[in-house]
Amino acid sequence: MTRVSMTVNGKAVSGEIEGRTLLVDFLRQNLGLTGTHVGCDTSQCGCCVVHVDGRSVKACTMLAAQAEGSSVTTVEGLAQPDGTLHPIQAAFREHHGLQCGFCTPGMLMSAADLLQQNPSPTEHEVRDWLEGNMCRCTGYHNIVKAILAAAETMQGGMPRAAE
């Protein structure tokens, strides 16, 4: 057993784990943060995306031990502590960007990283970025719409640059 310590959603956490424990299992099993989901076993679906030190990472593809000392944000930590939604969360609700909700946490975390890196993406750039996140319900139509809308909100309502 190994001891790992990290910051998750702003709180210092630690736990005794087997060396083979994946980050996603540490989050789900040890910390009870079940918002991060597991949808495949080949690092394809993106249901498990979290932020590690500010960048989106598939939590099924990283050992918990590799996150030692890191700052991890999961979907549970995306809204403000007072419950105010992140613009990407609000946009997914506003634009019906989710149906069954299973891929949603990974989609939100991935999209939030996209908008950090590229605050005004085109539709093509959004679709390209989402290559690592699968959704079987929405056909991506409203997810793309929601991300573009969130980009506008985060830009202070300024129109996006033309494609």
Place this chain on the structure above:
Amino acid sequence: MVENGIGARSLRKEDQRFITGKGRYTDDINQPGQTYAVFVRSPHAHAKVNGVDKSSVADMPGVLAVLDGTDVAADGLGNLICGWAVKSKDGSDMKMGPHPLLAQGKVRYVGDRVAVVVAETYAQAKDAAEALDVDYTELPAVVDLAKAHDAGTLVHDMAANNLIYDWEIGDGAAVDAAIAEAAHVSRIDLVNNRLVPNAMEPRAAIGTYDSGLDQYTCYVTSQNPHVHRLVMAAFVQVAPEHKLRVIGPDVGGGFGSKIFIYGEECVVTWASKKIGGRPVKWTCERSEAFLSDAHGRDHISHAELALDADGNVTALKVETKANIGAYMSTFSSCVPTYLYATLLAGQYKTPVIHANVKAYYTNTAPVDAYRGAGRPEASFLLETLFEQAAKEIGKDPAEFRRMNFIPKDAFPYQTPVALIYDIGDYEATLDEALRLIDYKGFPARKLAAESRGKKRGIGFSCYIEACGIAPSAVVGSLGAGVGLWESAKVRFSHTGKVQVLTGTHSHGQGHETTFSQLVADKLGIPYEDIEVIHGDTEKTPVGMGTYGSRSLAVGGEAIARSCDKLIAKGKKIAAHLMEAAEADIEFKDGTYTVKGTDKSKAMGEVVFAAYVPHNYPPDLEPGMEEGAFFDPPNFTFPSGTYICEVEVDPDTGVVRIEKLVAVDDFGNVINPNIVEGQVHGGLTQGIGQALLEGAIYDESGQLLTGSYMDYTMPRADDVPSFEVVTSAGTACTSNSMGVKGCGEAGAIGSPPAVINAITDAIGGRVEMPATPQKVWAALQGMAQAAR
């Protein structure tokens, strides 16, 4: 008018929990003392199981139990069943081979359950499952559907030639006569490719036995918890029905694959008792899901369409082979028969139709309903054949369809394949789709594409489906083992808040929102004051669940009728309170008024009087809670026109969807956001079938497409944004809301539109999925033939 009533684009009630990570799916549930199950699955497509050496893992760390088919037999557990008895044309019963929870002497597909290991941790269970020694003797496998009849090897000894049934519908002699007299006959051979449903949430189950209460609880990824309870109790006999509670918490997509009662949920519930009552949890891995979830489609068909000299369709003849896989899954038998061949009239007035369907066992995973279930196969066959026929006789494909449409004044319309369509207006949806795609502008767009070195094509699909499943007496006469009604309860509390209990169960459709809108509209109370409860057999009235686009058209009608009963009871109370005759009381927007006066009582006051009946009608029961069962008088018939434009790159064979227009007639619409979202998702699954997806087994029965590395799921950059129109169509006559159902249409209508567009672009048809390799090879072949 209430806010968030019928027709409003209300934001979903479900979303707050899903966007904040507070959804509660089966694998999110952990209970004190929980143990973990891992299934040992057959690595062979067909083999004798000579023995399972439990001692090989008994001493491994954490192992609590190893159970195999001998334990299942010793405890007298029954088999999984197919609940729809289809008879062959000679009157004989379908050949349902035994489907045990764990293999008994033989395995029949790669992934077949052989044993289960229960251990303290998941890792320990997995380690032991990998180490378990199972002795097999391999047998030749039947994999190819086309060769199943003469394979010489039997999947089940009781099914000669691997034939489950040889079924027919329609007037074969009349069809043959019409074909003999036809001015033109279009003939087609086509394959409907096998798909893996791939809900993003893998299947999971947690079984618990409480010895104090002698009660069993099973959490399971289910579209229909009550059907799970029924089959687990009545057939598998894990527990008596009144001692078994089945809970489907939040369900992460299903598309049919979570209708079925699988062995895993039965085994974990039984295993909990075997290990003394500790909870036993199983969560499917994706690779395991590819092997063991019921697959969809998988048909081989030949069809002939007869035309007179003017281009009127005079007959349709269809011969189909359907792959059922290694065992008959829960509803497998009805998919290639009553959900397929009965739809072969499509939107057309074809006077005579005959279909013959032969269903076969193979050593592959079971095949059952997947989004659309039979109707996509019918629509693909028909719309591909109609497109081909139009081209062969030199007619515009849109106008060829139009001249053969059932006219809008011909309803109700009896088709030659059993169904009676209640209402529709096929020209209206065709015209709107033609307008949206700018059909007149297509030649110019084609020319422009040619100047860029691309081949542009346009393809049509005018689909119909039968939803609102289903009138019980009708399906009973066709072999269904259950009634397909739905039920509901609507319950006010003292303070005027409402609980809606439904037997249907959302797995992404947003029932908590749609049903709240319906009830808000009916009762005139705030949307926020309504809570929808579903998915738990202990809380909800018995219902048949969610599939076949039935939840609103059937389950919603049970809710609407419960509301009507509440309104009627409230009238009696309001009349008493206002000292008026019941006949003089009117109800509108949540208020009872005495006709022609300004006297009124709000619903909340009436409800309070019902629960605090101090001043109350003497002969009336207190309380405001009503329920209803609704058995629909007919199916519903959503229909529409989808038009697709593609560009093909002749150098690479890559197909790009430039535009996809979907115009649907779903009758009346409760929440347009949700309905459009259903269409978007269905379109993408249909595009997946047309361009990307296909389950492939090799000759020995190994699944080659067993992960997301090998099976091509549609991703965001594979599909365009869509143009979808779902505004009110023709109001359905089979329920008071006029709704038809919208969950499957996208997946039914889109594959032929995409394939027809590719055919139009390149001048020849390729089988689905139309991968770049196939399209490129077809173009090379045509170029060679031309030289």
